[in-house]
Amino acid sequence: MNINPQTNHTNNHSLQEYESISYKLDSLTSDISISSQYLEDKELFTFLSNKNEILIYDNSNNLKNVIPLPNKGISTYLISGDTIFLFDYNNNSIIIQNTRLNERIEIPVKKEILYYPAPPHGASKLIYKNNNLIFFGNISGEYNDENKLNRMICGKINLKNNDVDYYLSYPDIYFKYNWGGGLYRWIYSTYNNIDDMLIFSFPIDHYIYKSNLKFEPYERFYAGSQKIDKIPPLKKRKKYVNTEAATQYFTENYSYSDIKYDKFNNVYYRIAEMKTKYEGIPKWIKEISVIILDNELRKIGETYIGRCHPCNNFTMHVSQKGLHIQKESTDEDLMLFTIYKLMKNEK
Template sequence: MKLIFNFLVIFTFFSCNQKESKKNLEHQLSERQKKEQSFGEYFFDNSKTISFTNKDRYFYSFLSYYNSNNIYRKRLRSGTEGIDILNIDSTKSKKELLISDDHQIFLRDFRSFYVQNSDSIFLHGINLIQIVDSSGEIIFEKNYEIPIEIPSSYFPISNNNSSKSFLKGYDFYFTRLLDMYPNNEMYNSNTLMRYNLVENKLYEVTNTNYPKFYFDNCWFLQDYTIHYAINDNDEIVYSFPIDDYIYIYSLSDNKIVKKINCKSKYKEKNPIAANCDKLWDAKSNYKHTYESFLYGDVVFDPKKYIYYRFAKIPETEYSLNQKFDSKNNRFIIMVLDQNFNLIHESKIYNKTPLYLSFDYFVTDEGLWISTNNPSRVDYDEDILSFELFNFKAK
């Protein structure tokens, strides 16, 4: 009887303190994640966080990349004010007017953007490229012609961290939308386009098709998402969800010049190809996404001259009645040196959940990953928060 009474006391104590426990949950998990990460010759120092406020401008995420002058950010329900996230010494953001109210409406029609500096914000639509300055004035505008026979194939995909639009000289590169059935014809199509600003011409970038791993099978949409990073050698570093290899594409040679096996030590088996008759079946998609190990974004860190490669970890407990939510996935961060040798891996459990693995940026200090997950207990829609993954030697 005494034992039962003691148990009830303990149970009541924990019930009364449930709210307090929730507050401490994320901190405890973060500490545990650090311990999981600290193995081998290197480790991630997660001791620094930053946050920015933007009152009454609802958003939970933006997509950005390394550029000291990049002050324009893509946000949900984007307002007219930008956020300078690279000013990490400040607890609050600097706000700058980048696109005027008159030009906000155009953002809905643009599929990608690229920021060179405050006076060259590239906005890329279905067949239109504009360059606007910091006040929103159009300083360059060109329409390019797209082939009548397959116009949709030359639409750009939405710009994101996975495959960013970028500028090299007078050439503006963007990822081509392949609105095709996932078969050999699609996999053999070039995935990158080049628009020359001087010639006002659109070109396919040759030899940017899918690797052989894809051929002769059907795959789900998430399996052929394109991920790449641009390094300082005018090379595109490709990572594909179902392929262990990293592919190095030379912009000067217009071809793949190297491929390196960068298989994660946490990968136990390859994803299973889709049944071609069930490509659009929701539960088949859910099951495949939950159970598959899929590589994600590859990120170049120019200061440390290393690469971060993300990967999604398979789930063992899930319901097919619930769509896979990429905001709450467990993931891995692989670190590759300048020769693409795998030198470190960290498994991020993200059980709270805390992180948004697709929302990040890089500064001289390292990789910053969003901790602004909407599923957090203390989520605040007016705050953007990030945690530094500073890669160090022990």
């Protein structure tokens, strides 16, 4: 049983609703997106649309540019200057596209370990640094022969020679029980490039884990929600496969998900997801609470948000205004966000 230790912490910060903003969509574009990126230096919000395009909006919420993509099946992307890195889910490869020179190359991701960390998804952003592309992902399933050497969560591609190396694995508790092999196996991460801190949030774990781009062994920090008492494992053998049963198990139990670094306030936000009633695969949404951690990864507050958009883990981002959480819109032609500002509680 995975019981929340509820360790002592301060509760002197909270999130306060600041304003709502919306991005206008055309009649064929949905507000459902599986990957996004906020470009802080240019104050641009970008997201992957259902039309296989990256839409780019300026800080006045106006559509500035549309980038058509070469392949269908893109699971995530990263814009870096004139270069766009794309992960092609169907071909298990990285596509590098230069928008200025109109050049494109494709690098296959080699499966050097048994359970390699692919596909990456939009809740763990790609990182480009020192001519290396770093990605985070997971293969579905629970396996009797999995271990920390053959099931890793991070890959690094050397773009000079296309070599792929794998690093880091799940916390110990993942290897002790069956967690359904699906949504409880997703990888959520954020990178603090000021302090070279790579922070991981695992869906079943009340703790978060710190490493860096040298992929040094984890340090563990308590970051549990005051609203979560325990997360029980699935009472089935590891090789048990039933997608709907695994989804129902995930839906009807608590979980953790995305984590974001806020460089403007030097804090971190971790999402806790509430359990809810399962009503079929497309019909459930977990309400959320946001855990606030300081720059030393100490819990300093928590704010209950409630219902948000089902794609919020892929579109949530931080700007100078605050934490942007995607909400459901009654207007199909709008992508809607509520911005929350970090506040210090009055004594």
